Amino acid sequence: DVKVTQSSRYLVKRTGEKVFLECVQDMDHENMFWYRQDPGLGLRLIYFSYDVKMKEKGDIPEGYSVSREKKERFSLILESASTNQTSMYLCASRTPSGSRTDTQYFGPGTRLTVL
Amino acid sequence: AQSVTQLGSHVSVSEGALVLLRCNYSSSVPPYLFWYVQYPNQGLQLLLKYTTGATLVKGINGFEAEFKKSETSFHLTKPSAHMSDAAEYFCAVSPWGGSEKLVFGKGTKLTVNP
Numbered sequence: 001d002v003k004v005t006q007s008s009r010y011l012v013k014r015t016g017e018k019v020f021l022e023c024v025q026d027m028d029h030e031n032m033f034w035y036r037q038d039p040g041l042g043l044r045l046i047y048f049s050y051d052v053k054m055k056e057k058g059d060i061p062e063g064y065s066v067s068r069e070k071k072e073r074f075s076l077i078l079e080s081a082s083t084n085q086t087s088m089y090l091c092a093s094r095t096p097s098g099s100r101t102d103t104q105y106f107g108p109g110t111r112l113t114v115l
Numbered sequence: 116a117q118s119v120t121q122l123g124s125h126v127s128v129s130e131g132a133l134v135l136l137r138c139n140y141s142s143s144v145p146p147y148l149f150w151y152v153q154y155p156n157q158g159l160q161l162l163l164k165y166t167t168g169a170t171l172v173k174g175i176n177g178f179e180a181e182f183k184k185s186e187t188s189f190h191l192t193k194p195s196a197h198m199s200d201a202a203e204y205f206c207a208v209s210p211w212g213g214s215e216k217l218v219f220g221k222g223t224k225l226t227v228n229p
Contacts, residue, residue: 004158031215106158
């Protein structure tokens with residue numbers, strides 16, 4: 001089974017703090033994703049990574065950056081947290097493209113509150 | 116641009132009744148289509164997906180969905196609702212023949228009444 005883990009389930013930070021959200025997958029997948037989930041808006045893609053040190057902006061990258069130094073780990077960084085970044089953050093990892101099982105698998109999510 | 120519309124942000128059914136969650140998509144190329152389920156305070160779990168071939172797709176927990184190209188729909192059904200089906204359901208489309216860059220609907224919250 002694919003396992004995607006996220007470093008924290010719940011996180012409370014203060015405005016202006018630098019925040020790191022970590023995601024780890026154990027299946028040697030190349031593609032990894034960070035989404036933000038808000039009520040009534042569904043999931044919106046923040047950033048994704050094709051492979052180590054490769055990243056591409058998604059639909060809402062403003063205020064976020066990412067890091068992918070190792071294949072198994074994809075980090076989302078909030079350089080200076082703001083209250084409008086209070087949200088549920090979901091990481092996903094994708095099975096190899098072209099395979100019959102080509103699918104994104106999700107971690108349990110990190111619920112971030114910025115005070 | 117690809118998009119997904121889920122009709123009804125909230126659906127309520129009685130236990131044992133039919134579950135029907137609607138999803139319509141727009142895509143300029145043959146899409147991959149997905150249904151995910153999210154239980155409270157958890158991540159998303161894949162229920163089923165359509166790639167090519169048979170248009171009726173069976174998934175986990177007794178759910179199934181039918182791809183109808185002429186109607187650009189991929190509605191999710193289950194013949195008999197169970198209390199444990201209460202969750203939020205997301206339809207997603209991937210227009211490039213894979214699961215890269217999924218476009219999600221806004222979700223439908225299913226309530227199952229005893």
